[in-house]
Amino acid sequence: MQDTHPLLRNLNPPQREAVQHVKGPLLILAGAGSGKTTVITRRVAWLIEEEGVHPSSILAMTFTNKAAGEMRERVQKLVSVPTEQLWVSTFHSFCTRILRREGDRTPVGRDFVIFDPSDQKALIKQVLAELKLPEKQFHPKKVLEIIGDWKNRCLLPEEAREEALDAWTRKALDAYSLYQTGLKNHRACDFDDLLLHTERLFRDSTVQAIYTERFKYLLVDEYQDTNRAQYLLVQHLAKHHHNLCVVGDEDQSIYGWRGADIRNILDFQHDFPEAVQIKLEQNYRSTQKILDAASTVIANNSQRLGKTLWTQLGEGEKMVFKLTDEGRLEAEWVVDRIREERARFPDAKMAVLYRANWQSRQLEEALRAMNMPYKLVGGVKFYERQEVKDLLAYLRLLSNPFDQVSFRRAISSPSRGVGPTTMARIAAAIPEGGTPLEGAWALLKSGELKGRAQREVGKFLDLFRRGTGEISTTGLAGLVRWMLVESGYVQMLEDEATLEAEGRLRNLEEFVNAAADSESLGLRLPEFLDRVTLASDTDQLEESAQLSLMTIHCAKGLEFPVVFMVGMEEDVFPNRNARETDDGLEEERRLFYVAITRAQHKLYLSAARRRRMMGQEMLGMPSRFLRELPADALETPIRWGTELYQSGQGAFSAPRPSQGGGHSVASELQRIRGMFDRTRTAAEVVPESAPGSVISLEPSNGSWPKGTRIRSPRFGRGVILGSTGSGDGLTYTVRFEGGEKRILARFGMLELAGD
DNA sequence: AAACTTTGGTATCTT
DNA sequence: ACCAAAGTTT
Numbered sequence: 010m011q012d013t014h015p016l017l018r019n020l021n022p023p024q025r026e027a028v029q030h031v032k033g034p035l036l037i038l039a040g041a042g043s044g045k046t047t048v049i050t051r052r053v054a055w056l057i058e059e060e061g062v063h064p065s066s067i068l069a070m071t072f073t074n075k076a077a078g079e080m081r082e083r084v085q086k087l088v089s090v091p092t093e094q095l096w097v098s099t100f101h102s103f104c105t106r107i108l109r110r111e112g113d114r115t116p117v118g119r120d121f122v123i124f125d126p127s128d129q130k131a132l133i134k135q136v137l138a139e140l141k142l143p144e145k146q147f148h149p150k151k152v153l154e155i156i157g158d159w160k161n162r163c164l165l166p167e168e169a170r171e172e173a174l175d176a177w178t179r180k181a182l183d184a185y186s187l188y189q190t191g192l193k194n195h196r197a198c199d200f201d202d203l204l205l206h207t208e209r210l211f212r213d214s215t216v217q218a219i220y221t222e223r224f225k226y227l228l229v230d231e232y233q234d235t236n237r238a239q240y241l242l243v244q245h246l247a248k249h250h251h252n253l254c255v256v257g258d259e260d261q262s263i264y265g266w267r268g269a270d271i272r273n274i275l276d277f278q279h280d281f282p283e284a285v286q287i288k289l290e291q292n293y294r295s296t297q298k299i300l301d302a303a304s305t306v307i308a309n310n311s312q313r314l315g316k317t318l319w320t321q322l323g324e325g326e327k328m329v330f331k332l333t334d335e336g337r338l339e340a341e342w343v344v345d346r347i348r349e350e351r352a353r354f355p356d357a358k359m360a361v362l363y364r365a366n367w368q369s370r371q372l373e374e375a376l377r378a379m380n381m382p383y384k385l386v387g388g389v390k391f392y393e394r395q396e397v398k399d400l401l402a403y404l405r406l407l408s409n410p411f412d413q414v415s416f417r418r419a420i421s422s423p424s425r426g427v428g429p430t431t432m433a434r435i436a437a438a439i440p441e442g443g444t445p446l447e448g449a450w451a452l453l454k455s456g457e458l459k460g461r462a463q464r465e466v467g468k469f470l471d472l473f474r475r476g477t478g479e480i481s482t483t484g485l486a487g488l489v490r491w492m493l494v495e496s497g498y499v500q501m502l503e504d505e506a507t508l509e510a511e512g513r514l515r516n517l518e519e520f521v522n523a524a525a526d527s528e529s530l531g532l533r534l535p536e537f538l539d540r541v542t543l544a545s546d547t548d549q550l551e552e553s554a555q556l557s558l559m560t561i562h563c564a565k566g567l568e569f570p571v572v573f574m575v576g577m578e579e580d581v582f583p584n585r586n587a588r589e590t591d592d593g594l595e596e597e598r599r600l601f602y603v604a605i606t607r608a609q610h611k612l613y614l615s616a617a618r619r620r621r622m623m624g625q626e627m628l629g630m631p632s633r634f635l636r637e638l639p640a641d642a643l644e645t646p647i648r649w650g651t652e653l654y655q656s657g658q659g660a661f662s663a664p665r666p667s668q669g670g671g672h673s674v675a676s677e678l679q680r681i682r683g684m685f686d687r688t689r690t691a692a693e694v695v696p697e698s699a700p701g702s703v704i705s706l707e708p709s710n711g712s713w714p715k716g717t718r719i720r721s722p723r724f725g726r727g728v729i730l731g732s733t734g735s736g737d738g739l740t741y742t743v744r745f746e747g748g749e750k751r752i753l754a755r756f757g758m759l760e761l762a763g764d
Numbered sequence: 765a766a767a768c769t770t771t772g773g774t775a776t777c778t779t
Numbered sequence: 780a781c782c783a784a785a786g787t788t789t
Contacts, residue, residue: 364776770787771784
């Protein structure tokens, strides 16, 4: 073996074949944990080192920005030349780059902003109002969904018109048309536009030629999750040389709802009849029991090319399933098992997976009660937090003054006395082809604004006048800090003096840090804004976290020695909305397959008979997927045997107290639980009775004891109910006339009430 | 005319 | 349990 080429070392035969394949189309069907990343990085290295391909001739598409960064790093370690010119990115980042270069030919030019979903929503609402379409019938979300469908299929409004049939869809199409006009006026692209516009661009043979000549070798990872637009982009780029390597696993296709088309991978050999197909079936991640479970489950799907995973890692431990009575108990059970596993394997990284983000809450509560640190991935994303979005609105407006959505957002926080009416007048005052700032300026000059609005709008315009100067003189982080202070945003939060405001200030500090990081990479404001908007959840995942909580979607591509899959109930998983169609159900099953195959050594599954969902106690049935697990992969057989579960065919919810008379099981349980909750609250009010309990009294070093009467400049008179933390973190709970508030001592400017 | 408060409706997954 | 619209107050 000593004469093996270093790039082929430790590879099995199909892996070697894949690495050494150079010319022509190649389909790599990579099962979960089959060493896919190793193979594609080595293959890129092989092209560079052995075939003498210049890194700038290679284009690799990954699913996340993080994956892109890792891939570049890993390739760099394998080759002797610098890899800066290697193009590795997500489809969206790639398209952004292209549009920034070639964008003069698109409706939005080169200096567009990227609209995230909340911007999209703001815009579509304006459009619906303009078209007088009631939001009751035309849910902004639904309309955006169908627009997204069209875009993902590369259909512009005129093209979609040919297939629009029913009245609702026709109206939605009108909205699409106006929405695109709106984006154009704002010089903005939504996520889908990035792909759509780039695909249009590549239809032009001269533009296409530039890039097909440049990128002689293409690699697309996660090919099973590409949509029509991405598919067409790939076709354009590979049209002449056919040096296209796609990697994927049809069993892990889980983005159908976002337009991904599993047929792209199923039909690859139809698109490229000369394609070579390689299957990677040896799994290096999981033990046999886990693979057995995964294989048995996925065998129930029909849309497959078919693979048989095998491993040399041995039998391994059986999976454990636990059925608990209630969601809280399920969370507590998970926490107990985590502690056990931690005792067994102190360094093992673990993950708790769930179908939807709302399921994380109960887990978080249980973990916090036990003081166990964890990392929550996804959920409310950092860059989508209100304060961060507000700050971004200022920065985006600075970078692109046409962006009216950002204008609205920036001018209303902190509030400047500009409400809907004044806003409409500003919008009306925008000169043809002008910016909202010019509109505000025109209105101000006309003298129609009075009092506070006049003063504040003047200051606001001045802020941006000065801001344009700051861009050239101050660094990125300095600019961000300048904007925070000069806009009055920091002042507003400090005045609030609540715990929540303190958290927001901390997030903004974090944002300034991110800006400083980007600055050190040489990024300027526009690039920084792109980066921030295109950042994904998993990009921020710290590998170091010992315990991570995330959705299955977020966990794709990751592995953990110990995995917990919670909420194995009908209507939760498979999700209620997916159970209607076969396709939906198959995708849910693939999702389960992805969840199972994240586990290296041990997999725990759990369900709860009862769970609070949307504020109501719901009774659930165990997930149908549990029935698909092979009995001998489980430690103990799954017991179905309670009356509740035998009684119904599908899941059912307890009747609401208002609709069904009498006492349903759920309402009864809710009452009992409510009593329990009250008892606990009572104990908290009298902490003396429970010395050394979980609810501990902080030592009152320099803090006011409870019962102290104080006065706050903001909220008036109040009584201290208690305090937590110390030093800068010292926080009082105060009951004011208007209700209870948590107030930071540092900012609250509390003083003893005189009398 | 804006800002604050309450109520009512609605919830997958995400680049 | 959360967010957004209607209702209410200044």
